[in-house]
Amino acid sequence: MKEAPFQALGENFFKFMQVEKNASPMTLEAYSLDLSDFEKFLDAEAVSSPKEADDRLVRLYFTHLYDKGYKRTSLSRKISALRTFYKYLMREGLITENPFALTTLPKKELRLPHFLYAKELEALFQSFDASKALDQRDLALFEILYATGIRVSECCNVKLSHIDFSLGTIFVKGKGNKERYTPIGSFALDAIDRYTKNGRLHLLKKSSHKDSEYLFLNHLGTPITDRGIRHVVTKRMKKVSLTLHASPHSLRHTFATHLLDNGADIRAVQDLLGHENLSTTQLYTHVTKERLKNVYQQAHPRA
Incomplete structure (x- = not known):
């Protein structure tokens, strides 16, 4: 029977983020969308659990995101969300290595904030x-x-x-x-x-x-x-x-x-x-x- 990756693991992860990290509701909502997107990618790649992710799968996911045309800010947030999620799995002793640990975040475009005169x-x-x-x-x-x-x-x-x-x-x-x-x-x-x-x-x-x-x-x-x-x-x-x-x-x-x-x-x-x-x-x-x-x-x- 297929493991429910972001139901079984995700619920405890979000409790951890809310209670121990004091994450805001907006952060939790964004992370939820990011993990859901990654879950769909795993399904498409016939990967039954997020615990099976490795460096090769991470590279494939990057290619998938670039092909979908995500902006740098969105890419950075998704990578950050998954890196935090896998760091939590390591903390719980569910995995031994974080596949997102060595990934480099895309440099943010320097956009001058819009202001009113x-x-x-x-x-x-x-x-x-x-x-x-x-x-x-x-x-x-x-x-x-x-x-x-x-x-x-x-x-x-x-x-x-x-x-x-x-x-x-x-x-x-x-x-x-x-x-x-x-x-x-x-x-x-x-x-x-x-x-x-x-x-x-x-x-x-x-x-x-x-x-x-x-x-x-x-x-x-x-x-x-x-x-x-x-x-x-x-x-x-x-x-x-x-x-x-x-x-x-x-x-x-x-x-x-x-x-x-x-x-x-x-x-x-x-x-x-x-x-x-x-x-x-x-x-x-x-x-x-x-x-x-x-x-x-x-x-x-x-x-």
């Missing part, structure tokens, strides 16, 4: 109708994303108790359940205050629970999801401009870029973003250098 942001903030409940929520949402640079997953988990109006801070639970306090500006606090006293109460009436500890609610009065936030941002951007394309992560990029452009210390920006490694934050220095280069070429008579 001050005029674009101003037009965006001016587009909200303060008399509408959903507009009050959306304005508070945009203000908090730009004011703090928090991730979408962090934003949808913000609770009313996480906002300290007197200190001007917000409590954030980030990747791997790491916690931090982040400053939040007066514009964002004003928008949040207006929303919680008016628009949020209106939205809450649409819910059967009539109560929620979460700050941001959807049109049904229940906590908004990260997908819901992405939808709101995309819809608002299209409404403001046919040419202005941005995602919630673009507001995070904008937050970091504007801080560095105005002289903020890179290590302070690292802490504000919740980056574990400084190298991740250093990507934004490329943005500012590129911006300076463009300004120079446009303004200098002999550029």
